[in-house]
Amino acid sequence: MNVSQQIDTRPAASEQNMADAIRFLAMDAVQKANSGHPGMPMGMADAVTVLFNRFIKIDPSLPDWPDRDRFVLSAGHGSMLLYSIHHLIGFAYMPMVELSAFRQLGSKTAGHPEYGHALGVETTTGPLGQGIATAVGMAIAEQMMAARFGSSLCNHFTYVVAGDGCLQEGISHEAIDLAGHLKLRKLVVLWDDNQISIDGSTELSTSMDQLARFRAAGWDAQAVDGHDPEAVAKALERARRTRKPSLIACRTRIGKGAASMEGSHKTHGAALGDREIAATREKLGWPHPPFFVPPEIKSAWERVAVRGRMAREAWEIRLDASRSKKRYEQTAGRQLDGEVTHLLTKFRAAHRKRATKVATRQASQMALEVINGATALTVGGSADLTGSNLTMTSQTQHISPGNFKGRYLHYGIREHGMAAAMNGIALHGGFIPYGGTFLVFSDYARGAMRLSAVMGLPVIYVLTHDSIGLGEDGPTHQPIEHLAMLRATPNLNVFRPADIIETAECWEIALGEKRTPSVLALSRQALPMLRQTDGDENLSALGAYVLKEARGPRDITLLATGSEVEIAIAAAQRLQAENGIEAAVVSMPCWEKFEAQDAPYQKQVLGDAPRIAIEAAGRLGWDRWMGPDGIFVGMIGFGASAPAGDLYRHFGITADHIVAEALKLSAGGPGRSRSGAPGPIRSRANTSSDHLKEA
């Protein structure tokens, strides 16, 4: 089933001509934009031409054909390499006019390749190391699909072009260790070994023997002259045969071909200049004007598309003949069975009846038990905190080297690699990945989490131990700024459910998102069930809602999330019983969803009474909800090491403290007595709401 063996793909125009076409498109586009990176496309043009011309299997007429080879430009700054090839092989979205609008507003040719912005871009790259780590996820997904549907329906390679930056970044270590361990034999990395980084020679900062390093991680590793097509081809043949992931170190010269600047780090990130480009045209015998490729060279490139289309058509015949066709299409299309929602709704009803009191991390596991039983699309995992994140269920056998039938990944102590791999799994298609670590260690995964949001991938982060409530592990393990950090990130749902009911609701919302990743911030400590009212409506989908309304006009509104909602309820009860102050309690499991509600609903929930916001985290962001006269009860510095209850008391995140603050707020008028009959504060009571009950 190797299409490349059936057809003589060697074209009339030489591979040298084909590579030079890339070189000039890259030089000219960067020059026109006066911005960009010509050095890498020029240096890797020869090797990548061989890869595309002789091996790669993609069909420009159907860029999302599931069994295409994946090509990941991890060194994303060399985006003109990708755009040039996409133009040359005939992607409809990439006409020459786009190349000439490189890096301009509205063009498809963004500075770095952006998934979803231009068809055919497999993943967003630019932040170094992300491409190679994402590719590991793609290669995992490929093996998982092959394990489920056989090699006649899933049998493709994941090729990566990585630079020195990608291999210096820490995430590369996590990625190659995991890939080597899992024996991802269809992952092939071409390293642009040009011995140059931005500051100058790589000798300034590294002495790494990369071949030895990759071999230590269980990879096959070869070194070739990256400008020798036959050597590159031979290495690729071996890489495709070996049972391990493969590194091919391509020794290249950055800016290869440039008249006087070849080999210089000055070709890395700036236009070469008209004079240098003219001299390079002279040197390489390329008389053509900018943004013009001679027809015979274009034809040679278009044979790549012909080979890809034939492979895709042959695959479609196999799919049509397969008994697994329907199941395959459901999986590849990531179609979630409506059954999941139905079962989660039943789950909520059952636990509402039982008033189940569990940590929300445990509630999450209970919900996952339902979810994983109802769909085979979910793929779980944890960065070595399985027993703490509670991400494993009875259905999730773990994936091990060479055995991809399971659906749980022991990602190892590799939060960043996990997040990037989940991006790759989601990009590949076929699965919905979720993975766990402690909320505080989202720090380690930030680079890849941001890309989940930039790309709009349905990745779910299960981030447990979400506050000082984790207790004794102390300030290094207690998140303070992390909710703000995640809430500040565009296109990311940050859920912090208060009990088992909200946890199930948040899981349901997260699973329903097609273009937004989700964070579930979950407690270590047990939390009582708080949702007293019946009804199947998913209230968390509103982002915030009145969990407990005042009896009559509100004197005060308490806003809280997660584990602090319980404390707010206790404070409200005491305010009423001991002080005659009527407090409503608003649970806010998802700010992003609440922001999306209309103004009347927001006003109704927040009310007109003074507000106290309670969250065992930093204040940043809360002022929007609590208003200028609001009071924040939460953390102002880092945490401490002690049992959770001691910490809540130590930091004043208690019903006592809330009551005291509420009394201060309500002591606004001189006539106000602490014993609590309605005083001046009442004059600001909520008048907006049909949720009010008579006092």
Add this chain to the structure above:
Amino acid sequence: MNVSQQIDTRPAASEQNMADAIRFLAMDAVQKANSGHPGMPMGMADAVTVLFNRFIKIDPSLPDWPDRDRFVLSAGHGSMLLYSIHHLIGFAYMPMVELSAFRQLGSKTAGHPEYGHALGVETTTGPLGQGIATAVGMAIAEQMMAARFGSSLCNHFTYVVAGDGCLQEGISHEAIDLAGHLKLRKLVVLWDDNQISIDGSTELSTSMDQLARFRAAGWDAQAVDGHDPEAVAKALERARRTRKPSLIACRTRIGKGAASMEGSHKTHGAALGDREIAATREKLGWPHPPFFVPPEIKSAWERVAVRGRMAREAWEIRLDASRSKKRYEQTAGRQLDGEVTHLLTKFRAAHRKRATKVATRQASQMALEVINGATALTVGGSADLTGSNLTMTSQTQHISPGNFKGRYLHYGIREHGMAAAMNGIALHGGFIPYGGTFLVFSDYARGAMRLSAVMGLPVIYVLTHDSIGLGEDGPTHQPIEHLAMLRATPNLNVFRPADIIETAECWEIALGEKRTPSVLALSRQALPMLRQTDGDENLSALGAYVLKEARGPRDITLLATGSEVEIAIAAAQRLQAENGIEAAVVSMPCWEKFEAQDAPYQKQVLGDAPRIAIEAAGRLGWDRWMGPDGIFVGMIGFGASAPAGDLYRHFGITADHIVAEALKLSAGGPGRSRSGAPGPIRSRANTSSDHLKEA
């Protein structure tokens, strides 16, 4: 000068007894707390006993003696290993009562070792991989001090105990690559090779050949039986002699000694239980009650302190005899010459006269030129973006393998490793580290940046390309949520200066901080000088100030930071000229400093008029300053790839947009005409201020 060779340190009590003392203290403390990690202290007790008993040079009576060996417990969860040893060798701060209060509020024995919380803890660890990467910075600082003052004043080792987690984390790759490259021969890592992580056997997640991996990075690497004291000693001897950094893989059994649970991952993170501990007492022949160590074993341990004290006293004699004594003490004490402040003030005055228009990253370099000329304490660097971050000056020769006379580090494409190394340099003493990358790539460094803040280290992050103003590189390179993320972090100054004057002011403040790290968020694009008024006062130290007051009562207040202050000024001028609306402009270079001002000053700056906040970043956090009726002009999603000017227009961060919003705000009353005579808005004008001028 090897003290250990001069004295027979072999004690009456055996090293086995000494190690068992650690084991029981760890078991008993974790049991009493019912929380913690006994497995690692028990597994590594033998090897670490050899290290302390035969080699390490510390003096408990002077824990911060500059030439002490550094001992870094990178596997910080094994904190009882460290606390036990500190007790046993006689640190005054670590009496037995502290061990028995392990993980309790207020005790010195926090869940993970915390720098500054208990004397003798060299760095805060717990987040895995941080210790080993921080140790690289310590070893760099040691070599730099030795290059400046000779080996008679600086000659110590940095020892690290790391676990599988530390070596799986990506940051370890950045650290060992840098250490190998720089040939940090006095860095010795003991790897607790127990083949266990939290999820179970390390076979679940890794197949890495660690020895080969470290050798590939230029390290010396040895493997020994971690329970064989002579083998460990021999390996340590070799490690101390070799010209490379050293890894010693200590094959151990987690929970070594435990009656039935030795070797099980169940000993990793939970108390063993009274029954198991009793059985272990039986098995190991340890009849003593909890928290009791027999005098002969305690005496044996205390010989470590005697050796350390003698070494320290010998060193003091050498220091007293040294001609470099004064310079050494100034350096070790990190005493900044007052000259720096004086020169920076002159710098500001000069550029105020010249109205210098430069990017704030360039202003930063110009300020650094002054700073680095006035003090030798600063050590610069960049994560391979030297020419973009502009962190190098004429004084900063770079450090290269074996040559530590310079004061600039090419950290490579290793943001996380750089941040951790800077923590280590700051912890070691002797230098003030600053290092650069793009603001967006603070994502990669988060784990270590958080520890800068947790530990309160004077580390300075030069984060350039701080908004969509970087232009064509597109959304992967354009920070949106990063200012919020950093502002949310406790004990971190986030500076975003608006021009060359504020940039110099912010540098001055950052250099003056002793216990707070700083971020300088700097523009790629040129910014005009905005500070028109004369005077040497450092206005940025107020956090926010009125840069341009209204002529008469304010109709509106514009709040902005960094590159958007220029836009706010333009809008204010147009509002006045075209609409007769009086706008004040407030520059807010540092929220943290503004929060620290008293309420009257805050009120005076913010005023009573409606406010518009302008920042080319996300809104989160701004509501606090702009109030409930304020308007935010900034980013609501990710950026795009285009020239900077196009992006500002595309996203509406323009004077036009601000003017339009201001007109909406000021159109509150029906009588208000757009042509702009004072209307209803005037009724809310600022009445608080002595900064007002007559219209």
